[in-house]
Amino acid sequence: MKKPSLSLNDRGRIYLDHNATTPPLxxxxxxxxxxxxxxxxxxxxxxxxxxxxxxxxxxxxxxxxxxxxxxxxxxxxxxxxxxxxxxxxxxxxxxxxxxxxxxxxxxxxxxxxxxxxxxxxxxxxxxxxxxxxxxxxxxxxxxxxxxxxxxxxxxxxxxxxxxxxxxxxxxxxxxxxxxxxxxxxxxxxxxxxxxxxxxxxxxxxxxxxxxxxxxxxxxxxxxxxxxxxxxxxxxxxxxxxxxxxxxxxxxxxxxxxxxxxxLPEIISEKNIQMKTLRDNMEAQILNKISDVQLTGSGVDRLPNTSSLLIEGIDGESLLMNLDIEGVSVSTGAACSSGSPEPSPVLLAMGLSRAEAQKSLRVSLGWSTTQAEIDHFVEILVKVVTRLRSFHNTEKLNV
Ligand SMILES: Cc1ncc(COP(=O)(O)O)c(C=O)c1O
CATH class of the missing domain: 3.40.640.10 (Type I PLP-dependent aspartate aminotransferase-like (Major domain))
Structure with missing residues (x-):
C-alpha cells in the first residue's frame, strides 16, 4: 500500500498540541x-x-x-x-x-x-x-x-x-x-x-x-x-x-x-517514532532547564504525551509566549484553555493549585520531527529563562 503523505506544519509553526486535535492527513x-x-x-x-x-x-x-x-x-x-x-x-x-x-x-x-x-x-x-x-x-x-x-x-x-x-x-x-x-x-x-x-x-x-x-x-x-x-x-x-x-x-x-x-500498517512505526522523540525531548528539557518535573511519568502512558511542571513560571504566560514564538502547546485540556482555573486533572492527582498553574502539556504527532523538537526545546529554554527573570525581578521589586 502507498505510504500516506502526512500534512506537515507548512506555516513554519511547530504544532505540539495533538491531544487537542490533529491535522488531517x-x-x-x-x-x-x-x-x-x-x-x-x-x-x-x-x-x-x-x-x-x-x-x-x-x-x-x-x-x-x-x-x-x-x-x-x-x-x-x-x-x-x-x-x-x-x-x-x-x-x-x-x-x-x-x-x-x-x-x-x-x-x-x-x-x-x-x-x-x-x-x-x-x-x-x-x-x-x-x-x-x-x-x-x-x-x-x-x-x-x-x-x-x-x-x-x-x-x-x-x-x-x-x-x-x-x-x-x-x-x-x-x-x-x-x-x-x-x-x-x-x-x-x-x-x-x-x-x-x-x-x-x-x-x-x-x-x-x-x-x-x-x-x-x-x-x-x-x-x-x-x-x-x-x-x-x-x-x-x-x-x-x-x-x-x-x-x-x-x-x-x-x-x-x-x-x-x-492505521494498522503505520501504527507501530508512528508510535515508536513519537515515543523516541518524546523521550528525547524530555531528556533535553530536564538537562537544559532546572526545576522541571514530569507529571505522570514512570507509569504506563501514551507515547506522545508529556506533562511538565516548570517552577518559576505561570503556565498561561508560558503558553502565550511560546505561541508568539510559533509553538503551539497547551496548559491542560483544550476545552479549558483560556480559563484561569488550573486543570482539574492535575488537582485530582494531588498537585496544589500553584503547581497546576505551572504546568504545560506537550503532545507530539505523526508528523513531528527531531528538528522541530530541537527547535522547540531551544525556544522553551529561552522563554522560561526570560519569564523566570521577570518573575525574580518582580519579586525583588515587591
Ligand atoms: C479523553 C477525551 N474524551 C473525550 C473528548 C471529547 O471529544 P470531542 O472533542 O470529539 O467531543 C476528548 C477531547 O479532547 C478527550 O480528550
Missing part, C-alpha cells in the same frame, strides 16, 4: 473535493444517495476492522463528547428503576464523562469517583471493593488526555463483568497511540473521535457490543439502525474510514 485533504461532490443524502434511495451510502458502509467496515469488532457494532455520532453522553445518560435512562443503580468512574475523566455522571447523579444514581495518586493511577484494591451486585456501569478512560496515563482497562473490565456490570471506556486519546483490539478488551461500550486521528472533525464512534442495550438520545430518523438519528456527516465519516484503513 494530506491524503484526506486530497480527497475532500471527491467526497464533497458526493453530496446526496445517504438515506435517499435514488442515485444521489448511492455514493455517500457506499462511503459510509466502507468507512464503517474499515473502522470495525481497525477496532477489531463487527461493522454493526460501530455507531456514528458527532464526536467523543456525544459518544460519552450517549452511553452514560442512555444507560441510566434504561436502568434507573432497576436494583443496579451504582456507577463507578474516576476523578480525572474528560468533562463529557464527568458532567454526564453529575447529571445522572442529580437524577438519583449513586456515583463513585475513584481518586488517583500523584502518578495519575488508581488504586485497584479500592476499585475492587466498590464493585458489587449493585454496580450498573463502570466508565473509565483508556488514557488521560492531559498526562497520557493509561489505565488498566482490560483488568478493570474483567472485574466489572464478574459482578454483572457493564463497562465503558472513553478511548478517544488512546486510538492510534496504543494497540487497541476491542475483541480482546471485551468492553461493552467505547468512545472514539475522528479528529484525534488525523481525520475531519464532526464524527465520533460509539462502539456498542452486539446485543448491548442503547437508548437513543436523539429522536428522529432511523439512521444508525435507529440508534442515533440525523443525516450522517459523510465527509468526516469518509475521512475517518480512510485513516482507519491506513
Amino acid at each position: 494530506q491524503s484526506v485533504v486530497d480527497q475532500l473535493v471527491t467526497w464533497a461532490h458526493e453530496w446526496g443524502n445517504p438515506s435517499s434511495i435514488h442515485w444521489s444517495g448511492r455514493a455517500p451510502k457506499t462511503r459510509i458502509r466502507d468507512a464503517r467496515s474499515a473502522i470495525a476492522k481497525m477496532l477489531g469488532c463487527h461493522p454493526l457494532e460501530v455507531i456514528f455520532t458527532s464526536g467523543g463528547s456525544e459518544s460519552n453522553n450517549y452511553v452514560i445518560k442512555g444507560f441510566y435512562e434504561l436502568h434507573n428503576t432497576s436494583e443496579r443503580n451504582e456507577y463507578i468512574t474516576t476523578e480525572v475523566e474528560h468533562p463529557s464523562v464527568k458532567k454526564s455522571f453529575d447529571d445522572i447523579e442529580a437524577r438519583g444514581a449513586r456515583v463513585y469517583r475513584l481518586k488517583v495518586d500523584r502518578s495519575g493511577q488508581i488504586d485497584m484494591a479500592t476499585y475492587s471493593k466498590l464493585l458489587s451486585s449493585k454496580t450498573a456501569l463502570v466508565s473509565i478512560m483508556y488514557a488521560n488526555n492531559e498526562t497520557g496515563s493509561v489505565f488498566p482497562v482490560a483488568e478493570m473490565c474483567v472485574q466489572a463483568h464478574r459482578v454483572g456490570a457493564k463497562f465503558h471506556t472513553d478511548a478517544v486519546q488512546a486510538l492510534g497511540k496504543v494497540p487497541l483490539d476491542i475483541s480482546k478488551l471485551e468492553v461493552d461500550y467505547a468512545s472514539f473521535a475522528a479528529h484525534k486521528l488525523y481525520s475531519l472533525r464532526g464524527t465520533g464512534v460509539l462502539f456498542c457490543k452486539k446485543g448491548g442495550q442503547l437508548k437513543s438520545l436523539i429522536s428522529g430518523g432511523a439512521q444508525e439502525r435507529a440508534r442515533r438519528a440525523g443525516t450522517e456527516n459523510t465527509l468526516s465519516i469518509a475521512s475517518f474510514g480512510h485513516v482507519a484503513a491506513l
